[in-house]
Amino acid sequence: MKASIHESRIQVSCMQQDLFSTPPAGLIKMPMVDAEVHYQADFLDQDTANQLYQNLMVNLAWQQESIQIYGRKVAIPRLQAWYGDKQTTYRYSGLEMHPIPWTKELYSLKQKLEQACDSQFNSVLANWYRNGQDGMGWHADNETELGEQPVIASLTLGYPRDFDFKHRRSAQKIRISLQNGSLLVMAGNTQQHWLHSLPKRSNLVQGRINLTFRKILF
Numbered sequence: 001m002k003a004s005i006h007e008s009r010i011q012v013s014c015m016q017q018d019l020f021s022t023p024p025a026g027l028i029k030m031p032m033v034d035a036e037v038h039y040q041a042d043f044l045d046q047d048t049a050n051q052l053y054q055n056l057m058v059n060l061a062w063q064q065e066s067i068q069i070y071g072r073k074v075a076i077p078r079l080q081a082w083y084g085d086k087q088t089t090y091r092y093s094g095l096e097m098h099p100i101p102w103t104k105e106l107y108s109l110k111q112k113l114e115q116a117c118d119s120q121f122n123s124v125l126a127n128w129y130r131n132g133q134d135g136m137g138w139h140a141d142n143e144t145e146l147g148e149q150p151v152i153a154s155l156t157l158g159y160p161r162d163f164d165f166k167h168r169r170s171a172q173k174i175r176i177s178l179q180n181g182s183l184l185v186m187a188g189n190t191q192q193h194w195l196h197s198l199p200k201r202s203n204l205v206q207g208r209i210n211l212t213f214r215k216i217l218f
């Protein structure tokens with residue numbers, strides 16, 4: 001009996017602290033096991049989000065990357081651009097992305113998000129899903145250069161899209177419809193226990209831009 005009380009104490013003291021000791025007003029913690037995910041539908045007002053969407057669509061250096069799948073080069077179904085501090089090279093699926101220096105808009109968003117998330121970011125991956133044919137398959141943002149418990153702040157601009165989580169062990173699924181101007185924050189052990197994806201939507205003609213602010217460790 002004593003031993004088990006002792007054990008549970010140890011467990012509690014080893015449990016990971018939440019990102020926020022007092023969660024900022026507006027951010028709602030999702031009821032997910034083994035994860036720390038917060039969401040705010042109206043982080044940016046609609047006008048600001050619409051203007052940013054138009055601005056970034058025209059002004060970011062969008063590229064369609066290809067990745068190797070079973071030795072074949074396949075174009076990924078979305079456009080991407082990687083911005084950030086000088087040394088923040090990012091590698092995934094055989095791709096190596098070198099950052100473009102911050103634009104004024106992206107830098108001021110980074111500062112706003114650092115304040116909202118009580119975290120530091122040194123880079124942002126921008127994804128442009130031109131329509132429902134574009135999407136992103138199941139993955140976790142668990143590259144070693146992000147560290148064990150990365151804080152990832154993800155902004156949505158443009159037409160809402162479903163965003164799915166799947167628990168690695170139980171296969172439990174959770175869907176969030178990410179709204180124009182919304183903020184999704186993934187922290188703690190989320191990447192260790194859950195995968196996420198942006199499913200394609202066959203008849204959707206509207207576009208969405210997603211900005212995922214990250215901290216690359218060296």
Ligand SMILES: O=C(O)CCC(=O)C(=O)O
Pocket residue numbers: 125127136141154163196198210212
């Ligand atoms: O578009 C999204 O919301 C997801 C993007 C994402 O998962 C990623 O860039 O790693």
Ligand SMILES: [Fe+2]
Pocket residue numbers: 139140141196
């Ligand atoms: Fe991701």
